[in-house]
Amino acid sequence: MAKKKLHPSVEKFKEFVKAHPELVQEVRKGNTTWQEMYEDWYLLGEDDPKWTNKSNNDKDEKSEEKKTDWIGTIMGAVKNMDPEQVQGQIHNISQALGAIQGVLSQFQGSKGGQQASNSSGPAHPFSFRQD
Template sequence: MASKKLHPSVEKFKSFVKEHPGLIKEVRKGEHTWQELFEDWYLLGEDDPKWETYQSEHADETNTKTKTKKTSKTEKGWINQIGNILQKMDPDQMDHHIHNLSQAVAAIQGVLAQFQGGASSGGTQNQNQAPEGRNPFSFRKD
Protein backbone atom coordinates (compact mmCIF):
# COMPACT_ATOMS: atom_id res chain seq x y z
CA MET A 1 0.00 0.00 0.00
CA ALA A 2 1.52 3.30 -1.07
CA SER A 3 1.66 6.08 1.51
CA LYS A 4 -0.07 9.34 0.71
CA LYS A 5 1.97 12.51 0.68
CA LEU A 6 0.74 14.95 3.29
CA HIS A 7 0.26 18.66 2.80
CA PRO A 8 3.47 20.59 3.56
CA SER A 9 1.84 22.41 6.48
CA VAL A 10 0.85 19.06 8.02
CA GLU A 11 4.43 17.83 7.62
CA LYS A 12 5.70 20.96 9.38
CA PHE A 13 3.17 20.45 12.17
CA LYS A 14 4.30 16.85 12.63
CA SER A 15 7.92 17.96 13.03
CA PHE A 16 6.74 20.68 15.43
CA VAL A 17 4.96 18.05 17.54
CA LYS A 18 8.15 15.97 17.64
CA GLU A 19 9.94 19.00 19.12
CA HIS A 20 7.10 19.54 21.61
CA PRO A 21 6.26 16.09 23.06
CA GLY A 22 4.04 17.62 25.72
CA LEU A 23 1.41 18.12 23.02
CA ILE A 24 1.05 14.36 22.61
CA LYS A 25 0.29 14.02 26.32
CA GLU A 26 -2.32 16.77 26.13
CA VAL A 27 -4.15 14.98 23.33
CA ARG A 28 -3.96 11.63 25.10
CA LYS A 29 -5.39 13.17 28.27
CA GLY A 30 -8.26 14.52 26.21
CA GLU A 31 -7.52 18.15 27.06
CA HIS A 32 -7.05 19.08 23.37
CA THR A 33 -7.65 17.58 19.94
CA TRP A 34 -5.14 17.45 17.13
CA GLN A 35 -7.40 19.73 15.09
CA GLU A 36 -7.42 22.38 17.83
CA LEU A 37 -3.66 22.23 18.22
CA PHE A 38 -3.08 22.39 14.47
CA GLU A 39 -5.35 25.41 14.12
CA ASP A 40 -3.62 27.17 17.03
CA TRP A 41 -0.21 26.34 15.57
CA TYR A 42 -1.27 27.55 12.13
CA LEU A 43 -2.71 30.84 13.42
CA LEU A 44 -0.26 31.62 16.22
CA GLY A 45 2.93 30.28 14.68
CA GLU A 46 5.73 28.24 16.19
CA ASP A 47 7.17 31.13 18.19
CA ASP A 48 4.10 31.80 20.32
CA PRO A 49 4.69 31.61 24.10
CA LYS A 50 1.88 29.05 24.35
CA TRP A 51 4.18 26.33 23.02
CA GLU A 52 6.95 26.86 25.61
CA THR A 53 5.21 24.61 28.14
CA TYR A 54 5.20 21.69 25.71
CA GLN A 55 8.86 21.76 24.63
CA SER A 56 10.18 19.01 26.87
CA GLU A 57 8.57 16.12 28.66
CA HIS A 58 10.35 17.00 31.90
CA ALA A 59 9.10 20.57 31.89
CA ASP A 60 5.55 19.31 31.40
CA GLU A 61 5.76 16.89 34.31
CA THR A 62 7.67 18.99 36.83
CA ASN A 63 6.10 22.38 36.21
CA THR A 64 2.41 21.59 36.43
CA LYS A 65 1.80 24.60 38.64
CA THR A 66 3.66 26.97 36.34
CA LYS A 67 1.80 25.45 33.40
CA THR A 68 -1.54 26.39 34.91
CA LYS A 69 -0.23 29.88 35.64
CA LYS A 70 0.96 30.23 32.05
CA THR A 71 -2.38 28.95 30.81
CA SER A 72 -4.20 31.58 32.83
CA LYS A 73 -1.81 34.21 31.44
CA THR A 74 -2.56 33.07 27.90
CA GLU A 75 -6.27 33.17 28.68
CA LYS A 76 -5.85 36.75 29.89
CA GLY A 77 -3.82 37.62 26.85
CA TRP A 78 -6.33 36.41 24.27
CA ILE A 79 -6.92 39.98 23.18
CA ASN A 80 -3.22 40.30 22.46
CA GLN A 81 -3.30 37.05 20.49
CA ILE A 82 -6.20 38.27 18.38
CA GLY A 83 -4.32 41.51 17.80
CA ASN A 84 -1.28 39.53 16.64
CA ILE A 85 -3.43 37.47 14.29
CA LEU A 86 -4.98 40.61 12.83
CA GLN A 87 -1.52 42.10 12.29
CA LYS A 88 -0.46 39.02 10.32
CA MET A 89 -3.45 39.31 7.97
CA ASP A 90 -3.01 40.85 4.54
CA PRO A 91 -5.38 43.85 4.33
CA ASP A 92 -5.75 43.60 0.55
CA GLN A 93 -6.71 39.94 0.78
CA MET A 94 -9.18 40.66 3.58
CA ASP A 95 -10.68 43.50 1.53
CA HIS A 96 -11.06 41.13 -1.40
CA HIS A 97 -12.81 38.52 0.75
CA ILE A 98 -15.10 41.12 2.33
CA HIS A 99 -15.98 42.46 -1.12
CA ASN A 100 -16.83 38.94 -2.35
CA LEU A 101 -18.92 38.31 0.75
CA SER A 102 -20.74 41.60 0.24
CA GLN A 103 -21.53 40.68 -3.36
CA ALA A 104 -22.83 37.28 -2.25
CA VAL A 105 -25.09 38.86 0.37
CA ALA A 106 -26.37 41.37 -2.21
CA ALA A 107 -27.14 38.54 -4.63
CA ILE A 108 -29.05 36.63 -1.95
CA GLN A 109 -30.96 39.78 -1.05
CA GLY A 110 -31.83 40.27 -4.72
CA VAL A 111 -33.16 36.73 -5.03
CA LEU A 112 -35.21 37.13 -1.86
CA ALA A 113 -36.58 40.45 -3.11
CA GLN A 114 -37.65 38.79 -6.35
CA PHE A 115 -39.50 36.07 -4.46
CA GLN A 116 -41.12 38.56 -2.10
CA GLY A 117 -42.06 40.85 -4.99
CA GLY A 118 -43.53 37.91 -6.90
CA ALA A 119 -45.58 36.82 -3.91
CA SER A 120 -47.03 40.27 -3.17
CA SER A 121 -47.82 41.22 -6.79
CA GLY A 122 -49.14 37.78 -7.68
CA GLY A 123 -52.44 38.35 -5.86
CA THR A 124 -55.59 40.10 -7.01
CA GLN A 125 -53.76 43.11 -8.40
CA ASN A 126 -52.45 41.04 -11.28
CA GLN A 127 -55.92 39.82 -12.14
CA ASN A 128 -57.30 43.34 -12.65
CA GLN A 129 -54.43 44.56 -14.81
CA ALA A 130 -53.48 43.65 -18.35
CA PRO A 131 -51.02 40.75 -18.50
CA GLU A 132 -48.80 42.50 -21.01
CA GLY A 133 -45.23 43.21 -19.84
CA ARG A 134 -45.50 41.48 -16.48
CA ASN A 135 -46.15 37.81 -16.83
CA PRO A 136 -47.04 36.36 -20.25
CA PHE A 137 -48.78 33.37 -18.63
CA SER A 138 -51.18 35.16 -16.30
CA PHE A 139 -54.87 35.18 -17.20
CA ARG A 140 -57.65 37.58 -16.31
CA LYS A 141 -60.89 36.44 -14.80
CA ASP A 142 -63.95 36.88 -17.00
Protein backbone atom coordinates (compact mmCIF):
# COMPACT_ATOMS: atom_id res chain seq x y z
CA MET A 1 0.00 0.00 0.00
CA ALA A 2 1.43 3.40 -0.99
CA LYS A 3 1.98 5.99 1.70
CA LYS A 4 -0.30 9.03 1.32
CA LYS A 5 1.57 12.22 0.42
CA LEU A 6 1.06 14.99 2.99
CA HIS A 7 0.58 18.65 2.22
CA PRO A 8 3.94 20.49 2.03
CA SER A 9 3.05 22.72 5.01
CA VAL A 10 2.30 19.63 7.12
CA GLU A 11 5.67 18.17 6.11
CA LYS A 12 7.38 21.42 7.19
CA PHE A 13 5.49 21.34 10.49
CA LYS A 14 6.63 17.79 11.13
CA GLU A 15 10.25 18.87 10.56
CA PHE A 16 9.70 21.80 12.91
CA VAL A 17 8.35 19.49 15.63
CA LYS A 18 11.36 17.20 15.23
CA ALA A 19 13.58 20.22 15.84
CA HIS A 20 11.54 21.16 18.95
CA PRO A 21 10.88 17.96 20.94
CA GLU A 22 9.49 19.94 23.89
CA LEU A 23 6.36 20.54 21.78
CA VAL A 24 5.64 16.82 21.79
CA GLN A 25 5.75 16.87 25.60
CA GLU A 26 3.31 19.79 25.72
CA VAL A 27 0.79 17.84 23.65
CA ARG A 28 1.30 14.67 25.68
CA LYS A 29 0.74 16.59 28.93
CA GLY A 30 -2.54 17.85 27.53
CA ASN A 31 -1.51 21.51 27.58
CA THR A 32 -2.37 21.87 23.89
CA THR A 33 -3.44 19.87 20.84
CA TRP A 34 -1.65 19.20 17.59
CA GLN A 35 -4.29 21.25 15.78
CA GLU A 36 -3.68 24.28 18.02
CA MET A 37 0.07 23.82 17.69
CA TYR A 38 -0.13 23.62 13.90
CA GLU A 39 -2.38 26.69 13.67
CA ASP A 40 -0.02 28.70 15.88
CA TRP A 41 2.97 27.56 13.84
CA TYR A 42 1.19 28.37 10.57
CA LEU A 43 0.06 31.82 11.72
CA LEU A 44 3.08 32.88 13.80
CA GLY A 45 5.86 31.23 11.85
CA GLU A 46 8.90 29.33 13.03
CA ASP A 47 10.74 32.41 14.29
CA ASP A 48 8.12 33.52 16.79
CA PRO A 49 9.36 33.90 20.40
CA LYS A 50 6.63 31.50 21.50
CA TRP A 51 8.71 28.58 20.25
CA THR A 52 11.91 29.64 22.02
CA ASN A 53 10.23 30.48 25.35
CA LYS A 54 8.40 27.16 25.71
CA SER A 55 8.29 25.97 29.30
CA ASN A 56 6.08 23.90 31.55
CA ASN A 57 4.44 27.05 32.90
CA ASP A 58 3.65 28.52 29.49
CA LYS A 59 -0.13 28.07 29.88
CA ASP A 60 -0.08 29.53 33.41
CA GLU A 61 1.94 32.52 32.24
CA LYS A 62 -0.47 33.17 29.39
CA SER A 63 -3.53 32.99 31.64
CA GLU A 64 -1.86 35.24 34.23
CA GLU A 65 -0.94 37.69 31.49
CA LYS A 66 -4.52 37.70 30.22
CA LYS A 67 -5.84 38.31 33.75
CA THR A 68 -3.44 41.19 34.27
CA ASP A 69 -4.26 42.64 30.86
CA TRP A 70 -8.00 42.36 31.53
CA ILE A 71 -7.71 44.07 34.90
CA GLY A 72 -5.59 46.82 33.36
CA THR A 73 -8.19 47.35 30.66
CA ILE A 74 -11.00 47.60 33.22
CA MET A 75 -9.03 49.98 35.41
CA GLY A 76 -8.23 52.17 32.40
CA ALA A 77 -11.89 52.27 31.44
CA VAL A 78 -12.93 53.20 35.00
CA LYS A 79 -10.40 56.06 35.08
CA ASN A 80 -11.75 57.48 31.84
CA MET A 81 -15.44 57.31 32.84
CA ASP A 82 -17.52 60.44 33.18
CA PRO A 83 -19.74 59.97 36.27
CA GLU A 84 -22.61 61.97 34.75
CA GLN A 85 -22.51 59.90 31.57
CA VAL A 86 -22.53 56.68 33.60
CA GLN A 87 -25.50 57.93 35.62
CA GLY A 88 -27.33 58.76 32.39
CA GLN A 89 -26.69 55.27 31.02
CA ILE A 90 -27.91 53.69 34.25
CA HIS A 91 -31.07 55.81 34.05
CA ASN A 92 -31.66 54.72 30.43
CA ILE A 93 -31.17 51.05 31.35
CA SER A 94 -33.56 51.43 34.27
CA GLN A 95 -36.21 52.92 31.98
CA ALA A 96 -35.72 50.12 29.45
CA LEU A 97 -36.11 47.48 32.16
CA GLY A 98 -39.25 49.20 33.41
CA ALA A 99 -40.70 49.13 29.90
CA ILE A 100 -39.88 45.44 29.54
CA GLN A 101 -41.49 44.70 32.90
CA GLY A 102 -44.59 46.60 31.81
CA VAL A 103 -44.87 44.57 28.60
CA LEU A 104 -44.37 41.32 30.51
CA SER A 105 -47.02 42.25 33.06
CA GLN A 106 -49.46 42.96 30.22
CA PHE A 107 -48.84 39.51 28.76
CA GLN A 108 -49.21 37.88 32.16
CA GLY A 109 -52.41 39.82 32.77
CA SER A 110 -53.99 38.46 29.60
CA LYS A 111 -53.57 34.83 30.74
CA GLY A 112 -56.36 34.92 33.32
CA GLY A 113 -58.13 36.86 36.02
CA GLN A 114 -56.33 35.12 38.91
CA GLN A 115 -52.88 35.97 37.60
CA ALA A 116 -53.94 39.50 36.70
CA SER A 117 -54.86 40.19 40.31
CA ASN A 118 -51.55 38.71 41.50
CA SER A 119 -49.48 40.60 38.92
CA SER A 120 -49.58 43.72 41.08
CA GLY A 121 -48.08 41.57 43.82
CA PRO A 122 -48.99 41.10 47.45
CA ALA A 123 -48.43 43.89 49.93
CA HIS A 124 -45.70 41.83 51.58
CA PRO A 125 -43.28 39.95 49.28
CA PHE A 126 -43.18 36.92 51.61
CA SER A 127 -46.83 36.33 52.24
CA PHE A 128 -47.73 32.81 53.32
CA ARG A 129 -51.06 31.14 52.86
CA GLN A 130 -52.50 28.51 55.15
CA ASP A 131 -53.37 25.15 53.66
